[in-house]
Amino acid sequence: MTDSPLGASFHVDGTEFSVASRHAAQVDLCLFPKTGGETRLPMQRGPDHVWRVKAQAPAGTAYGFRADGIYAPDRGLWFDPAKLLVDPYAVILDRPFRYDPALGVQGVDTSDLVPRALVTDLPELPLTPAHWSKGGLVYEVAVRPFTKLHPDIPEAQRGTVAALAHPAIIAHLKALGVAAVELMPITAWVDEQHLGPLGLTNGWGYNPVAMMALDPRLVPGGVTELRETVATLHAEGIGVILDLVFNHSGESDRFGPTLSMRGLDNLTYYRHAPDLTLINDTGCGNTIDCAHPVVERLILDTLRHFVRHAGIDGFRFDLGSILGRDAWGFRREAPLFKAMAADPWLAGRLMIAEPWDIGPGGYQLGHFPADFLEWNDRARDDIRCFWRGDGGKVGALAAALSGSSALFAHHGEEATRSVTFIAAHDGFTLADLVAYRGKHNQANGEDNRDGHNENHSWNNGAEGETSDAAILAARRRDLMALLSTLFASRGAIMLAAGDEFGRSQKGNNNAYAQDNAITWVDWQAADPVLLAHAQALAALRARFGVFQDTAFLTGQGDVAWLRLDGATMTVSDWDNPQSDSLVMVLSTTDGKTGAPTRLAIAVHRGDAPAPLRLPGRWLDALASNEPAPDIIAPRSIAFLIEAA
Known part of the structure; x- marks a missing residue:
């Protein structure tokens, strides 16, 4: 394949449209003028299989493609x-995706069901260093849920990317010492087939179709809104990371909709x-073939697009092992990784x-290239199990x-690449971790079968919501201990938005x-x-650089x-196995x-207070350097600084 641009390249004398398809017999460009109707222009195949x-x-100008050739799903066509x-x-x-059964039925025209792309002419930003400190706090944000109910944000702006630039949000982020916000998917997605009959919609976006296109529901102002x-956020010292999904697409399994890559060249884009x-290493019906040169280029071009046109500082890759997979399994030295570096x-x-x-061989914690950080689920589970009271932890x-x-x-x-976290979008919130022993997913319409069964959680004496003051106090105590553990962890840490003040999803x-x-x-x-405690921890973490240092101790x-x-x-x-305390100096x-x-x-995880007797003179680092306590409270963490 040549290096000439793919997609719609705008020029003053016309727009060049290019799309890769090795196996199509014919590809047509479809233009949709504002006056209505559809104009089809035959495209010419080049020796590089680009039309x-x-x-x-x-x-x-609104446009799309139509591809003709053999229809034989049993042969991958x-x-x-x-x-x-x-x-x-x-x-x-020009609109969001909307699932319709007709999208998966051969011979049914879908021009009124599928969004049209719009020709764009985007300015390119200068290349500047990423806004990020290696051991900083990543703040995971689901854009719509995060701002939908915020009282200070204008109603018309709630639930959008623009709302993240509101002064109230920025003040909150800075008080937590956020180094970068990590935005859960904001690129265009389609609902899973089973959600419509249940009266549900996908609110997270992990079912993408167009990898570069921003979803109009979250980013109505398009690339300009994201860039601004x-x-x-950059002006306030806060970076922006995009959570991208290159492991599967919303075209799903054999019975899914035909929306883009499947119809253009299924054998090229999917494994x-x-x-x-179709190989299903993702659990979502298909697996994108990241080892294919066409797909590798699409991924690289997508990442470059967000840096060049929006100033994005980094990326989080959902089911990231797929990026390093080929027919022989995961490879740390995969060509895609080398090309990114x-x-x-x-x-x-x-x-x-x-x-x-x-x-097969999909669990690769610790085995990504040296320039990658990795979600550390081992630390997540060990921290949960320790505070739950499991022995030997x-x-x-x-x-x-x-x-x-x-x-x-x-x-x-010689340095950690861990992103330490205790809760994320997938699983219990931090507050639910200490309030529910088991999941409560009945609202998802799958008889509580979906979701993780082992959450390493506990409920402090009552399942779910309660008005019992003692139980509520115990839960707050445990949440403070969990937050303290997170902020005391060395290297990069991640906090899911709202967990700093007790956000719940009702189990x-x-x-x-x-x-x-x-x-x-x-x-x-x-x-x-709880929020004040998190902010105090953030100030402590900023004060002592040892936490953000990534070198191994x-x-x-x-x-x-x-x-x-x-x-x-x-x-x-x-x-x-009965040990329930330690001091890290x-x-x-x-x-x-x-x-x-x-x-x-x-x-100190014990249920009773315990003497604290460290050699020398110590001050309470969280309490304006008052004398250190000689008793440590049950199920808590104390931060002490040695007196000068």
């Missing part, structure tokens, strides 16, 4: 000229078994992998706090189809005590592990004074 045509189509197809390189769509929001059935627009961007998929907690070196040193690396741990009060963040119900003067009585932890302490620099000092993080 091209030039047309008088000014910016704003889905050519049907009745299907209007969205350009894989579309940047702006990013610029506003197939030897018998030409070598590209001048992408080198230096933050890359975060969800390091697993459901295919003190060592696992220490590993999570110190950056999980055993997981990230496989390839000779739903798979709320992707709940675009309603279940997922909408209730700002009026925010717990002020060596034990050679940089860290000491003590018991609450000040004695050094022994092998028997680590191995004792870190050598660091005090950002307030610039002087070297030591910081102690005392962790």
Whole structure:
């Protein structure tokens, strides 16, 4: 394939339309003038299997493609000229996707059902360094739920990307020390087939069709809205990461809709078994073939597009192991990874992998290239299990706090690439983690069968909502301990939006189809005590750079592990399944004074207060340097700074 641009390339003397399809017999460009109707222009196949045509189509012209050829799904061929197809390189769509059964029926024309791409002429931004600090706080945001109920945001702006630039949101982010917001998918998606009959819609966006096109429901102002929001956040020192889905598309399995890549060249864009059935390493019906040169180019061009035209600082890859898969499995040295690292627009961007998929050998935590950070679900589970009270977890907690070196040193690396988190969009919220022993997904219409069954959760004596003051106090105490653990973890950490003040989904741990009060963040119900605690932790993390340092701890003067009585932890302490406490003492620099000092993080999971006796003089780092307590409260973490 040549390096000439794909998609719609606008020029003053006409627009060049290009689309890749090796197996089509004919591809037509379909133009939709504002006066109505459809004009079809035959495209010409080049030796590189790219179809091209030039047309008088000014910016704003609506277009799509139709591809003809053999229709034989058993042979991996889905050519049907009745299907209007969205350009894989579309940047702006004139409407959102809407699922209709006719989208999957051969011979039924879908021109009135499928969105049309719009010709665009976008300005290119200068290449600047990414706004990101390696060990910073990533704040995971579902755009619509995050701002839908915010009282300070104008109603017309709620639920959109533009709302993230509102002063109230920026103030909130800065008080938490957010280094970058990670936006859950904002590119165009289609609802899953089963949701309509249940009266549900996909509210998360993890079912994409057009990889570059922004969904008009979330970004009605298109690329301009995204670019302006990013610029506003950059001015406040906050980066922007896009959560992108390159592992599957909304065209789903054999019975799914034909919307874009399937109709253009199914055999090129999707992975197939030897018998030409679709491989499903994603659990979503299909698997995008990231090892194919056409798809590799589409992914690279998508990433470049968001950097060049919107100033995006980085990307999180859903089911990221798919990016490194070929016919032989996952490869850390996959050509796509190498191309990303070598590209001048992408080198230096933050890359975060969800390091697993459901295919053979799909769990790859710790095995991505050195320039990737990785979601650390091992730390997530170990932290949850420790605070739940599972025995023998003190060592696992220490590993999570110190950056999980055993997981990230496989390839000779000397620094952690962990993104430590305790809760994310997928699973319980932090508040539900301490209020529900089991999932409550009945609203999803699948008889509570969907979602994870093992959440390592607990309910403090009552399942779900309660008015019992003692139980509510116990839950707040546990939430404060969990937040303290997260903010005390070394390297990059991630917080799901709203977890800092007690956001609940009523026990739903798979709320992707709940675009309603279940997922909408209730700002009026925010717990002020919990929020103040999170903000104090953020200030502490900013004050002591040791938390954002990513180098592995060596034990050679940089860290000491003590018991609450000040004695050094022994092998028997680590191995004792009844151990419920430890003190991590870190050598660091005090950002307030610039002087070297030591910081102690005392962790106590026990249900009763315990004496705290550290050698030397210590101050309470969270309480304006008042004298350190000599008793540590049950199920809590104390932060102490050594007195000068």
